Amino acid sequence: MSTAPPIPPAPAPDVLQILVDAIAKKAGAGAALFETDIFAEGSFSLLYATADFPRAATALAQRLKDIPFSPNQPVPINEQTGIPSLKSGLIIPLSAESTLRGALVVANQRGSINDSAFYAEAASDLALLSMALENRFLHQLRNFKNGVAQTVLKIAGSKEALSTAQEVVEVLRNSFSPQISGCAILRYGPIDEARPDAPREYLEIRGAWTQKRGSGGGIGIRLGIESYHKRLELLEKRKYYVFQEINEQVLQIFDPLVRGLLRDAHVRSMVIIPLQAAGKSLGLLILAADHPYHFNTFEVFSYRMIGEYLALTALATRMMRQRDSMQLVRRAMLSAVSDGILLMQPGAQGGQVISSSIAFNHLFGLSEVDIRGKSLYEVLSRMTLPEDVRASLTQQWIYMPVRSSDIRQGEFRAVNSGGQPLEILWTSTPVYQSDQVKSRVYAFHDVTADRASARMRAEFLSRISHELRTPLTSIQGFAEFILEVGGHDLAPRVHEYTQIILSSAKHLKAIISDIIDLTRLDAGQIQLAREANSLPNTIREVVISMEPLYRMRGQRVTLMLQDQLPLVNIDRTRIKQVLSNLISNAVKYAPENSEIQIQAQYVAQMDDLPEGFPPNIMLPAILITVADEGGGITAEDAGRVFMPFFRTEQARRERTEGVGLGLTVVRSLIEAHQGSVWLIPCPPAAGGYFIFTLPVARDLEAP
Known part of the structure; x- marks a missing residue:
């Protein structure tokens, strides 16, 4: 669900299958992975089973809920499990911080399993499997919360009255x-x-x-x-x-x-x-x-x-x-939302509080007496916040009129009343009545679990990628060595196969790098090395470096760069990565002997933006367009191309190289620069138009 009901959980990721297969091999038996239902307490569902796992034993999903699990205490399979097809085996609980997330059943129909030897050999894999299940749980929980919160906020923040x-x-x-x-x-x-x-x-x-x-x-x-x-x-x-x-x-x-x-x-x-x-x-x-x-x-x-x-x-x-108590109604509505909500009406010092949700009071250690009727400035002074955060929020909130039509957002770190660290994402949205802004809603979403999930995923993928990169580097190095030393002495078929090995190794390393970049961006672990840069110069450097790629297909690149563009504060390496991804995408999908156009222009007004621009775009900005003469893209696909692993029907049909991560990396890097990126839908054969913006700092703005 973009702003939709949560996306259904995907099938068991390859990494879970890899771990289960590895554990099963060490046990010399079949294995099946079950996960607990996030909302139906005690229920299990089968995620993945190895090919040699007894088919009849999948009924264990119904029987697992009756087993009294203890942390790190495997349950031996015996006649009490009620599965006649299993002769021996173990049911291993998979927990995270003493909370059961699933179970791994290792069993066979022939001999017994050497418990002590198996545990010694599989300990690290079991730990990784528990971590992966916890990460899956946090991801599913985040999708659920975000889906509901976004839909509710979309209804609450709609300009339409929604009276019917x-x-x-x-x-x-x-x-x-x-x-x-x-x-x-x-x-x-x-x-x-x-x-x-x-x-x-x-x-x-x-x-x-x-x-x-x-x-x-x-x-x-x-x-x-x-x-x-x-x-x-x-x-x-x-x-x-x-x-x-x-x-x-x-x-x-x-x-x-x-x-x-x-x-x-x-x-x-x-x-x-x-x-x-x-x-x-x-x-x-x-x-x-x-x-x-x-x-x-x-x-x-x-x-x-x-x-x-x-x-x-x-x-x-x-x-x-019925003219009942308006305050009672507001409190009832706010209590139904898990996010912290603060409703403001016009007044001095940032406006006057009409009502707040229980979640808001709990987040910041406040009571109803502390909130009602107070100014936003007074509420800020009572919230449990670090002083630097309080000063920053005061600067952003107090001078923004309640009746402003602007939508603002940001994030900050705090500590709740129990002393636990919090990471809060806030949004300030106007509330309309008869096309006029009457009040303002501040929504506070606790993203602590989301960020913990992202950091855990980054750590997990970092470990996995290290294990994958080492052999890939060796494969690539030996392939390059063979080609360099053998040269023309290699048989034509050997030379061809070695080139394939080298190309495949480079392709896999690029995929791993994209996955790591996405994970680190999601976890906030990539620090941008920003400095004032000339965007036209950066564009020219990227185009020159990619000349062999597009000339190989007989394509040409035309630059249409506006004169005297202001400097932008960017991480030059990361923006070059963005441009490389978009140009290689155009080269890949545009026909041979076609033209690719790259435009850059200064935009200060909303009226100067092309169609389909996203909300909350920051101006003034430099607007960059990468246009090709490819097959075009539908409006439906245009909204999904930046999603991880998404590929158009045409790309799948023509088996175009790629896994669907490049554009996701582009979006993440542009958003990390406070920019926006979108795609203009086009009919078949009308070409592709990718557009992104990079905000211009006021002190660097063109005169």
Whole structure:
């Protein structure tokens, strides 16, 4: 989920498979790796099993939850496991900081396993496997939290009033994964403001969207609920219900009207989320797929969280109409969000606090008395912050008007009330009413776990890459030596094969370098060596160095660099890496004997930017365009090309060299320079247009 419900966990990464295979080899047996479900406590799911692992033993996923694991205490396989096909083996708990993350089952159908010898030989691999599972857990948890928080903040920070369910559906539809083909919000009726607890008689479609019919289909249709009372009560207790596959037999559960609506929308899978808040049932949120689809744990939980937020929003609207306590409504809404939230209204010294969330108070050691009615300056003085951080935030926040339309963000380090270090990402967003900014929301997202995950991943990949680079360096060195010493004396086939070995070794080293760069950037471990530089000179140097590459394909590079461009504060080596990646990408995908254009120009106004520029772009800036005459790219793919390991259908079909990491590295490096990068979608054969900006420091700005 970009700003979508969390991305479903990927299949077991190759590194997990490598470790499991290595451990199985040392044990002389088959092995299977199970991970705990992040939300279903005690549940296990199979991640990977070696080819020689007994097939019937996969049923262990159901039996593992009944085993009383102790840290670092393997459980021997015996008759009590209930798997007759296993003769002997071990179930090894995999823990991180005393928390069970999974289990490795090492077993066979023949002889026994020498426990002591196996443990001595496999100890380091088991430790790495536990670390890899913990990293996977933190990554999944981060995706889940980010997906929910981004979607909720997208709704809360929208310029539209979102006064109707259909407007909410329009915002949500852009946040769903591609698998979702329909969404509907239904409200219980009749709604009687004078009798809020009146009996429910029907469900009315208030907002709807399907890929087949578009937006608004079926709005106003009322569905009788007389025959569904028991099912609805069960749904409200369970908090959700999933129909993994809707066939004709399942359709018979519903009345003819509902059956007709489901058939018309081609619904084959569906999840139903009750909208409940403060003990009140307000309606249903329904998400559907037009093919049999497995809604996994992460998706269901993210949809539940979004449903809870929508329910709270709907309840707040109803309570305001009834002129109940506005403060109670705000507190209820803020309590549903796990991030720290501070809501401000115009006033002196940065504005006056309207309300704060429990999470905000907990993060910074405050109470409701410390917050309500105080100015932002007073709140800052009470927050548990290092003095240099407090001074920096004061400078950024106090002089920004509450009614400013700007969206600001940043991060800082602090220590919570328990003395634990925190890394906080903050965002300041205007709140609109009737197209006017009425207040401002400060959101504080605790990224401590995210950064810990990134650092752990960087450390882990650093170890793995070291082990891979050493033999690759030897292979490359020997291949170069053979070619240099043998020269023309080598048989043609030997010379060809040695060249292939050398090329493959260089390719693998480049992939490893990209992975390490991405991981270190994500973990904040790459320090930019910034200094004032002339961007045109840097561009010319890169183009000259890459001349053999594009001339080999008969291509030419045309430079269109604006005169007297201001200097930019950049890490010259890293920006050369960005330019090299973009130019090599153009060379790779553009046809032979074609032209590649590189433009650089100064941009000071939003009106001077080309189409599709991202929000929060920093100006003034130098804008660089790398254009080629390749096959173009669709709008759908344009939004995904910067994702790790993404490759277009054309690249996969034509088997173009690469694994899909170069553009991800480009984005990370540009964003580390506070710049922006994007791609303009083009029809087939219309070429590719990659654009990025590098901000110009005010003291280096052109006159």
